[in-house]
Amino acid sequence: MTIENSAGEGSSANSTFIGLQSNKSMHRLSQITKVKARGVSDNIDLPQLVVCGDQSAGKSSVLEGITNLPFPRSDGVCTKFATEIVLHDDPSPITVTATIIPNQSRSREEAQMLRKFSRKLNGDLKELPDIIKESAALMGIKGFGGRTEGPAFGNDVLRIEVLGQIGLRLTVVDLPGLIAVANEEQTEDDVRMVGQLVDKYLRNPRTIILAVVQATNDIANQGIIQRARGFDGAGERTVGIITKADMINPGTEARIALLAKNQDTTKLKLGFFLVRNPTPKELADKITPQQRQEEEMKLFRSRKWSRHNLDESRVGILALREYMQELLDQHIEKELPKVIEDIRREKAKVEERLQGLGDRRPTPGHIRMFLTKLSVEFANITKAALDGTYHEADPLFFGKDGNDNYMHRLRALVHSLNGIFAKYMRDKAQKIKVHNVRPRRVQEDDDDEEYESEEEGEIKEDAADVEEAEEKEEDQQAQSLEDHLEPFRGERLQKDVTQAEFDAWVKKAYQNNRGKELPGNTNHILLSELYHEQSSLWDGIALKHVDHVYKQTLHFVLSVLKHVVKEEAVRQKIRGIVTASFEMRLAAAHEELNRLKKDEERQPITYNHYYTDNIQKERGNSPEQIRLAVQALTLPNGQTVHPETLTKMLQRTLITDMDEQACAEVKAGLSAYYKVAMKTYVDNVCRQVIERHVLSDLPEVFSTTQIANYDDEELKRLAAEPQRIIDERTRLQSLLEGLNESLNDLRS
Numbered sequence: 001m002t003i004e005n006s007a008g009e010g011s012s013a014n015s016t017f018i019g020l021q022s023n024k025s026m027h028r029l030s031q032i033t034k035v036k037a038r039g040v041s042d043n044i045d046l047p048q049l050v051v052c053g054d055q056s057a058g059k060s061s062v063l064e065g066i067t068n069l070p071f072p073r074s075d076g077v078c079t080k081f082a083t084e085i086v087l088h089d090d091p092s093p094i095t096v097t098a099t100i101i102p103n104q105s106r107s108r109e110e111a112q113m114l115r116k117f118s119r120k121l122n123g124d125l126k127e128l129p130d131i132i133k134e135s136a137a138l139m140g141i142k143g144f145g146g147r148t149e150g151p152a153f154g155n156d157v158l159r160i161e162v163l164g165q166i167g168l169r170l171t172v173v174d175l176p177g178l179i180a181v182a183n184e185e186q187t188e189d190d191v192r193m194v195g196q197l198v199d200k201y202l203r204n205p206r207t208i209i210l211a212v213v214q215a216t217n218d219i220a221n222q223g224i225i226q227r228a229r230g231f232d233g234a235g236e237r238t239v240g241i242i243t244k245a246d247m248i249n250p251g252t253e254a255r256i257a258l259l260a261k262n263q264d265t266t267k268l269k270l271g272f273f274l275v276r277n278p279t280p281k282e283l284a285d286k287i288t289p290q291q292r293q294e295e296e297m298k299l300f301r302s303r304k305w306s307r308h309n310l311d312e313s314r315v316g317i318l319a320l321r322e323y324m325q326e327l328l329d330q331h332i333e334k335e336l337p338k339v340i341e342d343i344r345r346e347k348a349k350v351e352e353r354l355q356g357l358g359d360r361r362p363t364p365g366h367i368r369m370f371l372t373k374l375s376v377e378f379a380n381i382t383k384a385a386l387d388g389t390y391h392e393a394d395p396l397f398f399g400k401d402g403n404d405n406y407m408h409r410l411r412a413l414v415h416s417l418n419g420i421f422a423k424y425m426r427d428k429a430q431k432i433k434v435h436n437v438r439p440r441r442v443q444e445d446d447d448d449e450e451y452e453s454e455e456e457g458e459i460k461e462d463a464a465d466v467e468e469a470e471e472k473e474e475d476q477q478a479q480s481l482e483d484h485l486e487p488f489r490g491e492r493l494q495k496d497v498t499q500a501e502f503d504a505w506v507k508k509a510y511q512n513n514r515g516k517e518l519p520g521n522t523n524h525i526l527l528s529e530l531y532h533e534q535s536s537l538w539d540g541i542a543l544k545h546v547d548h549v550y551k552q553t554l555h556f557v558l559s560v561l562k563h564v565v566k567e568e569a570v571r572q573k574i575r576g577i578v579t580a581s582f583e584m585r586l587a588a589a590h591e592e593l594n595r596l597k598k599d600e601e602r603q604p605i606t607y608n609h610y611y612t613d614n615i616q617k618e619r620g621n622s623p624e625q626i627r628l629a630v631q632a633l634t635l636p637n638g639q640t641v642h643p644e645t646l647t648k649m650l651q652r653t654l655i656t657d658m659d660e661q662a663c664a665e666v667k668a669g670l671s672a673y674y675k676v677a678m679k680t681y682v683d684n685v686c687r688q689v690i691e692r693h694v695l696s697d698l699p700e701v702f703s704t705t706q707i708a709n710y711d712d713e714e715l716k717r718l719a720a721e722p723q724r725i726i727d728e729r730t731r732l733q734s735l736l737e738g739l740n741e742s743l744n745d746l747r748s
Contacts, residue, residue: 038738053212055177058243065317094164257308379699614672
């Protein structure tokens with residue numbers, strides 16, 4: 001059996017076919033053929049012609065008529081997988097080459113085995129059925145090569161390339177016939193597999209669907225048309241091919257003619273073609289392509305068909321071939337710019353995925369270098385976050401203005417949290433607080449802030465209101481972060497009391513602690529007892545604050561890891577190391593905080609001169625208060641107050657009750673010492689606990705020193721590439737190579 005040219009040697013039709021091939025269209029088709037051979041068609045939708053139809057619809061006969069390849073029919077072998085037929089018209093002698101394009105789901109070893117398959121024939125196709133069977137066996141299809149198990153259909157592609165004087169340059173894909181109903185030989189799984197394979201090709205928006213339908217059956221009952229409509233609802237890329245025109249019942253020609261003229265209820269924008277299939281006897285007699293065309297034209301020129309005024313350009317296999325060649329040329333020319341753009345986009349995606357897989361690291365040395373690189377990048381970002389130099393390390397991580405990535409700006413975040421902690425301590429850390437005391441900030445010395453009473457606050461009412469308005473916006477901004485500082489429920493919360501209730505509390509404590517001291521004096525342990533009660537909320541508030549800063553810092557570190565370490569498996573293992581280190585940091589922070597707690601449980605002690613200043617203020621003896629008192633006694637007309645009157649007014653403020661005098665003294669001492677001790681405590685928490693144990697040496701939680709000390713086994717455990725990653729990298733590199741070569745092919 002040999003390949004003949006399109007319409008017989010020396011025929012005028014042969015010259016017509018060759019004349020159809022412009023240099024440009026030949027070049028474009030060659031480009032697409034090369035791209036398909038690169039194995040990228042699973043990722044890129046390529047323009048193609050696909051022949052599909054129901055089983056026994058005459059699909060093989062149509063394909064043979066188009067390609068002039070005498071495919072075997074009895075075994076049904078060609079319908080077990082997609083077959084891509086590539087026809088190159090060339091002055092050289094005719095050769096046929098069969099290769100396999102493996103599906104991307106294949107493993108590297110399987111793909112290499114299938115790619116090695118190559119068989120070459122020189123004109124005579126007697127061996128073609130054996131080659132097809134051998135291909136099916138390599139694909140692992142049941143029923144070939146002694147296989148009794150496995151899939152009945154394959155996802156790989158058999159590529160048959162014909163080169164020589166064949167008068168046609170065309171590429172077409174033959175698909176397995178759709179199975180209407182499962183039976184003993186074809187199971188439900190087979191029905192589903194074939195449907196999925198056909199759908200895969202029809203789904204491609206650049207596929208021209210050559211839908212083969214039988215004239216002997218109602219077209220509405222033929223699955224390929226309905227299936228094609230599912231992917232091409234408007235019928236813009238579907239060509240109907242009506243077969244077996246010679247086998248219809250007499251008198252039904254008019255109905256078929258309407259369909260062929262695209263005037264029936266089923267319409268396609270690309271229309272229909274009407275062809276005649278060779279009879280079994282003609283096939284047995286080895287009918288030639290020219291004889292087939294002659295018999296076909298005889299049928300359609302007969303009275304029963306000619307009277308229906310069929311369009312001759314839509315009748316016969318020769319007209320179909322000419323149309324397909326022109327259609328494919330136009331289709332490729334239209335879609336080629338889009339294909340190039342799709343390849344560029346896919347290339348960028350593959351490069352990104354390859355980058356996400358990281359560098360190859362086949363040996364412990366490679367793994368150590370890989371981890372060291374990650375560690376250095378981690379250290380640079382964490383150091384920049386601690387130093388507040390956000391734009392020097394990684395602007396992408398920290399953000400341009402910090403609004404989107406504020407939580408990544410660690411130093412700024414910790415400053416905010418510490419500031420909120422300090423404010424909370426001033427406002428809500430005092431266990432018992434007089435609620436009718438209105439807090440007003442006054443300047444003591446330099447930047448030291450204190451509170452003054454309602455009486456003094458009224459003197460500076462206007463200035464305080466302005467300051468309060470300025471602080472309101474800051475308070476609102478901080479509110480979302482401040483919520484975490486509420487440490488207790490119920491009785492442990494700050495208690496608001498009246499001045500009388502507060503005085504009664506102090507007096508009761510005074511009475512319960514009376515010792516050998518004279519009236520008007522206090523036991524030295526009274527101040528300590530009151531102070532310990534007033535500061536009893538501190539350790540709970542501080543613990544809450546330290547834990548929150550710890551969580552935010554850990555969250556920051558894990559964000560850095562996610563940014564630096566792209567591989568999920570490696571990141572999770574490094575995360576385990578980092579988390580263990582942070583647990584030790586938290587334990588150390590809690591231990592340090594417990595030391596501060598024990599320090600506060602001892603007797604009050606301070607050498608801070610602000611304690612003396614605060615005592616004077618609480619007793620009302622400060623120069624500022626005396627000045628205000630004198631100013632208040634100056635009359636509007638400039639007259640002065642008589643000294644005797646002034647003395648009587650000052651005497652009114654003297655306390656004659658000895659118990660009240662003692663309580664007043666201890667209240668003044670308590671207030672003065674509480675303010676000094678509270679500020680010291682806040683600073684100690686921020687410096688000795690948070691800075692020392694949570695933030696210091698943060699880059700060391702994943703350091704180059706650690707990596708240098710790991711042995712080979714530990715390195716492999718941490719970052720050895722799993723086989724699936726190696727396989728995925730190999731697949732992506734192969735795909736990237738194919739995409740790059742495809743771009744070069746299409747640019748040439």
